[in-house]
Amino acid sequence: MNTDSRLRLSPSSVNDYNNCPQLYKYRSIDKLPQPPSLDAERGTLVHTVLHDLFEKLPQDRTPANAIDLLPQSWKLQVEAKPELSYLVTNEKEWLDRAAALLTTYFTLENPGSFEATHREMHLESDFEENVYLHGYVDRLDVAPTGEVRIIDYKTGKSPRYGWEEKALFQLRVYALLYWKNNGVLPRLLQLIYLGDGKLVKSNPKMSDLESAEDFLHQTARDIFISIDKDYWPPKPSKLCDWCYFKTICPAHNN
Numbered sequence: 350m351n352t353d354s355r356l357r358l359s360p361s362s363v364n365d366y367n368n369c370p371q372l373y374k375y376r377s378i379d380k381l382p383q384p385p386s387l388d389a390e391r392g393t394l395v396h397t398v399l400h401d402l403f404e405k406l407p408q409d410r411t412p413a414n415a416i417d418l419l420p421q422s423w424k425l426q427v428e429a430k431p432e433l434s435y436l437v438t439n440e441k442e443w444l445d446r447a448a449a450l451l452t453t454y455f456t457l458e459n460p461g462s463f464e465a466t467h468r469e470m471h472l473e474s475d476f477e478e479n480v481y482l483h484g485y486v487d488r489l490d491v492a493p494t495g496e497v498r499i500i501d502y503k504t505g506k507s508p509r510y511g512w513e514e515k516a517l518f519q520l521r522v523y524a525l526l527y528w529k530n531n532g533v534l535p536r537l538l539q540l541i542y543l544g545d546g547k548l549v550k551s552n553p554k555m556s557d558l559e560s561a562e563d564f565l566h567q568t569a570r571d572i573f574i575s576i577d578k579d580y581w582p583p584k585p586s587k588l589c590d591w592c593y594f595k596t597i598c599p600a601h602n603n
């Protein structure tokens with residue numbers, strides 16, 4: 350079987366399927382287009398600036414220099430996706446909001462105190478004969494001691510109490526991929542929530558990675574059954590209010 354005919358899994362597609370198989374079908378099987386969302390575009394802008402910030406010398410990785418990168422990064426983002434100029438009607442307010450998120454970032458980390466070893470790192474694995482697993486890591490730092498930490502920036506707010514484990518699934522998949530490719534168990538997984546200035550951290554154990562791996566195998570099995578039976582039950586939840594496909598979803602149109 351060639352690469353293109355394999356089932357492609359990523360943390361987000363696995364979450365889609367487990368949150369709502371119908372949503373997974375719209376996105377990953379039918380590949381229906383979705384218009385840009387303000388939240389996602391704001392995330393892209395802030396991620397781009399945090400990526401580019403590490404191109405600077407450590408002493409130049411300051412809040413002012415990060416905020417200075419915003420207008421040019423936004424210009425390039427709009428050039429690549431011209432419809433954004435219609436979506437964002439007040440550019441000053443938009444850039445001010447992004448600047449506030451960057452200011453919060455500096456209350457959580459000092460980017461001048463370390464080197465980011467990898468940014469936007471693509472991790473992949475031939476997970477099963479018919480399953481390709483991959484993901485993009487915002488940042489992966491390797492300390493001089495060889496210890497590895499995996500970082501993901503979120504422009505939203507941290508999860509409510511009790512939901513941290515679900516939020517960490519994405520980073521456990523990255524840790525699993527890194528371990529499979531490099532034989533090193535990352536020491537720290539860290540989610541940085543710029544929306545409310547909080548961190549969610551975990552020191553992963555092998556058993557955490559094995560649990561994530563079991564969950565991925567189970568999800569792959571479930572998706573193959575759905576494909577075989579063409580069975581994609583909608584699973585209504587609070588997510589429906591943010592779902593672009595609500596107007597065509599059978600759960601809301603009977």
Ligand code: SF4
Nearest residue numbers: 369583584589592598
């Ligand atoms: S509207 Fe709700 S039930 Fe329908 S596809 Fe979206 S998330 Fe699933």
